[in-house]
Amino acid sequence: MGQSRHILVLHGPNLNLLGMREPEIxxxxxxxxxxAELSERAKSQDATVETxxxxxxxxxxxxxxxARGKADGILINPAGLTHTSVALADALSAVAxxxxxxxxxxxxxxxxxxxxxxxAAACRGxxxxxxxxxxxxxxxxxxxxxxEKK
Ligand code: CA2
Numbered sequence: 001m002g003q004s005r006h007i008l009v010l011h012g013p014n015l016n017l018l019g020m021r022e023p024e025i026x027x028x029x030x031x032x033x034x035x036a037e038l039s040e041r042a043k044s045q046d047a048t049v050e051t052x053x054x055x056x057x058x059x060x061x062x063x064x065x066x067a068r069g070k071a072d073g074i075l076i077n078p079a080g081l082t083h084t085s086v087a088l089a090d091a092l093s094a095v096a097x098x099x100x101x102x103x104x105x106x107x108x109x110x111x112x113x114x115x116x117x118x119x120a121a122a123c124r125g126x127x128x129x130x131x132x133x134x135x136x137x138x139x140x141x142x143x144x145x146x147x148e149k150k
Contacts, residue, residue, distance in 0.1 A: 029132045075100050089121065102138040125141065
């Protein structure tokens, strides 16, 4: 039996509104439902998730720092901060935990400013455009990456 892995799941600004506004872009699933599904999927693979949403850049950065020595990997949807935050990208690089970036919408089908991600270079890879499934596939990828490490 492999050792249990612990994943920090981070949701950036405004994702608390998921399922309540703009369903044509972001779908009807709520953040609570995504978190519950991630927990279930992690459990079936001998892993645990800890989920956190914040509308504040600094709070997300603090959570990334606190993950050092506690979490094995990070699954992150930086939301609008994807395209603006050097500080968030620096925090991800600094803790040096394997991270996967996910997006509900397809960034390449939207405004051109959404094509640039500061966080992407600090992550192993990015999954975008598959709705809530982006998170589930991101979790799967992260757990596979962690298995390879052992
Ligand atoms: O597609 C994604 O997951 C995004 O990270 C979502 C961000 C957006 O700024 C990124 O470019 C792509 C926006 C999150 C806002 O979430 C809302 C959800 C429901 C209603 C309103 C906003």
